[in-house]
Amino acid sequence: MKTFGCQMNVHDSERIEEILMRAGFEMVEDPAFADVALVNSCTVREKAWHKAISEAGRLRKPKERHGRQLVVGMLGCVAQQEGERIFSLVSGMDLVVAPDHYHRLPALIRQCAADGQRQVAVGFDAGHPEDFLALSEAAAAPISAFVTVMKGCEERCLYCIVPSVRGPERHRPLDDIEGEVRRLVAGGTQEVTLLGQKVNAWREGERSFADLLARLDNIEGLSRLRFTSPHPRHMSPEVASAFGSLRTLCEAIHLPAQSGSDRTLKRMRRRYRVDDYLATVTALRAARPDIAISTDLIVGYPGETEEDFAQTLALVEAVRFSGAFSFKYSVRPGTPAEKLGDDVSEAEKASRLSRLHEVVLRHEQAFRAQQLGRTLEVLVEGQGRMPRQWSGRARNNQIVNFTCPADVCDPALRGQLVRVAITRVNPNSLEGEWHP
Structure with missing residues (x-):
């Protein structure tokens, strides 16, 4: 497959x-x-x-x-x-x-x-008991696991095909989610990532996404909790503050902005303004000053002017993203944006994407450089390329390669949480030494 x-x-x-x-x-x-x-x-x-x-x-x-x-x-x-x-x-x-x-x-x-x-x-079948494809009790639990909490999206952003192919929003019961996470943790899972097309819009009656995070944070044995992908419009103050109060919630969030231009955001039907996005970033950093914030950005959306694009660059400068997935706009058949045409030339899209990458990369490298000299908790995923080298991810989602003493470098290290002193910054990763 x-x-x-x-x-x-x-x-x-x-x-x-x-x-x-x-x-x-x-x-x-x-x-x-x-x-x-x-x-x-x-x-x-x-x-x-x-x-x-x-x-x-x-x-x-x-x-x-x-x-x-x-x-x-x-x-x-x-x-x-x-x-x-x-x-x-x-x-x-x-x-x-x-x-x-x-x-x-x-x-x-x-x-x-x-x-x-x-x-x-094909089609949508919201009522089937296996709708969320939960892990069976007989399955082996991975070190890091995904758990679906909701499916579908009803935001109807004009450029997006997701509502047509993933269907209406369906929210999984909290007890069902908690049960799967508990089974995973009992089987040895250290880290759980909650999934949903609009994950932070999850609700069950009066219970909000912040309530879900708090419930899962109480599970004994769960070391790390993440979620993706949130929608900026549903980033409540309670969710932002959770990054400072919940022991398991990792200090990293991927928060798709798509554009730094209010005019373009309106034409995308994103239903928030740049100031709203920046207010969320401020709240996140107030709760957790060292949080890693990454994003998605689109260049060349229909009608995007050079001024609109300049505002996207300004957003990147203001937020100082730790990383970004940046793309040239491409028309998706069946989306409302298809009717807007595609009036930004491929050459201009390529130019804007290149300029955007330069700015994003500068801030990405700056964020990585800030980790030099720090001691980070790393979840070990496997062996590295060099003798006595291991690799894993820090809580802020940075890839970390590290060396350790011969008496420590045992295959059993995989899946363990270790402390690593960061000694070197590479273009796409960090290097360090095992810290007892």
């Missing part, structure tokens, strides 16, 4: 593997030895859509070359967006399954293999 796109897709793929293995399937790395080949796709941007279609075509080739039965399926957001049209886009496809139907995959695959008939399962 090949996965493209966001952390929700990564999480979905993990659960799909579990569903299939529970049904008797076995995972193989080489498509040449597979009976089933799946692409879990993303369609948020045009490039991601093309990658998914291209990968599906590549997976189909062993089927044609060996003349044997191979079920090739498209999953994810492209499946929901295109439906049966996938069969005309990629010849030889057998299966199209959208996210709300993953629990049906074993039956759909077997039906397809049995009679050779194409299978399609």
Whole structure:
């Protein structure tokens, strides 16, 4: 299975593997030895859509070359967006399954293999008990785990395809969320990341997202808590202050801004102003001065002027982001923004993206430089490239490579929380030494 796109897709793929293995399937790395080949796709941007279609075509080739039965399926957001049209886009496809139907995959695959008939399962099915693809009690708990708390989005930003492919908002019950986190922690999970297309909009009756964070913070044995992706419009003062009061909540947040121009934000239908975003940043830093704040930014949105773009650069300078995912605007079929045209030239988009990258990189490197001389808590993920070197992530989401004494460097170090004194800053990571 090949996965493209966001952390929700990564999480979905993990659960799909579990569903299939529970049904008797076995995972193989080489498509040449597979009976089933799946692409879990993303369609948020045009490039991601093309990658998914291209990968599906590549997976189909062993089927044609060996003349044997191979079920090739498209999953994810492209499946929901295109439906049966996938069969005309990629010849030889057998299966199209959208996210709300993953629990049906074993039956759909077997039906397809049995009679050779194409299978399609798209649309939204909010009532199914496996809607959130929770970890089964029999599954092994990872060191760092994703837990879905809500699905779907109803913001209707003009450029965004997500409401069309992920459906209406569905909020998971708090007790259900807590139960899964407790099972993970009991199995050895140290870090949990809460997932949702608009994660901080989660509600259950009078309970807010801040209440959810506080409840999970009380779970004994949970070391770290993160969440993604929040919407700036739903960043309450209570959530901001939680970064200073909750022991588990890591000092890092990815808060998509998209633009630093009020005019562009209005044309995007983001429903907040730059001053609102800056007020949230101020609240976050008041609660946790050393918090890492990263973001998403789009350049070349329809109607974006040089002045609008300059205001985006000004936002980056004001916030001093620890990192940013920056993209050229691409029209997504079926979104309201499609009607706005695409009046910023590709050359101008490329120029603006390059200039934006320069400013973002400067602040990214400055944030990393601030870690020099600090001792950071690192969750060890695995061994590094050098002898006695290990790698992991700090609470502020920075990658840290570190060395340790021979008597400490044991495979059991993986999954442990260690203290690392930072001695060197690299372009994309930090280096340090194990600190007893």
